[in-house]
Amino acid sequence: MTDQVELAAQGIAERVIDLVVQALDVNALLLRIDVNAVADQVDVNELMDHVDVNELLNHVDVNELLNHVDVNQILAHVDVNQLLTHVDLNELLTHVDINQLLSRVDMPLLLERVDVDSVAKRLDIDEVLRRIDITALLDRIDMNDLVGRVDIDALVEQTDLGTVIAGASGGLVTDALDEVRSQAVGLDQFIDRWVARLLRRKDRGPLAPPALLDAGAQS
């Protein structure tokens, strides 16, 4: 008996609700609601605390979303220069790992795309040279090492430098002295070798006073 009454009451209630909802003008009702007042009472932060944004984003198909975005259209509205004035490039660069960035760059491919001739044409060599501190540059060059790499013999033989040297320093006396000295040194060494052989010396011993040997090595 009780069950039948409850079922009847439930059916009546559902029917009444349907009738009320059908009779209700929701649009008119919403017009009467002060949405701003409602919004004022909503604590958005409190609400956001309950939202798992990551979980939410997992359900968003970003690619699909981006397919609908006309990036060019957006960028057309962006004043890049104005944007860049707000960007602290130095600060930005401090966060950039240049080495990491460069390691990801395919340098050969990059260089293939560079029109070096074009770059060179646009280069103001005079301006570049004007900005170079030649003195500082030269300070960093080991001149002795540089000169040491020059094949002086080949230079004299292959160029007119030999003519200059011959004209500046040549002379009968000088040539005669060079010849006499060379002959004497050659005979010195010849005799030294024989003396060392007769005395059965295995090592030649000191070649010069140590101080002069050190000086010779440094010069």
Place this chain on the structure above:
Amino acid sequence: MTVHPPTAVLVSLQRHYAGSVSRFTAFAIDFIVSSGLFAIALAAISYVAQVVTGHAIAWNKHDLIIGIASVAWYLLYFGYSWATSGRTFGMAVLGIRVIRADGAEIDPWRGLVRALAFPLSFLFFGLGFLGILVQREHRAWHDFIAGTVVIYAWDARAARLRFLAREALPSASPDGIARR
């Protein structure tokens, strides 16, 4: 006989102990030059004496005065040269010079001692010079007494360049490139 050591050896020999041939040749030149100067000096003195007194002086090499004068002259010639520049005329020709055994420049006093000790090396048939031939640093008795050594001092690199320049001279062209 022509003996030309390799260029690299020539250049690297600068500052090394000078060998026996260079030193003996230098001494031979010095002996000829100093003896010639001494003979010229005697001849000049004889000429002046003849002009002034009308009597020529006949020099005898066995005279005691000539002996003393010649020894003094040789001491002066070698001592002054070594004391002031570390080399005599003959040594300059051969490109060798005297320095201290430790490599420093010779001082006047050491040069004088070397000149005074020099005759000692002639004793016992020149035994004192044997060290130049067999000793590792080519030092004679007078070198040990004075604490000196003799080294090559001539610029072999410059000599080499002059040699190359002479070789290149006939083949050098107006554009600056030698034709070989």
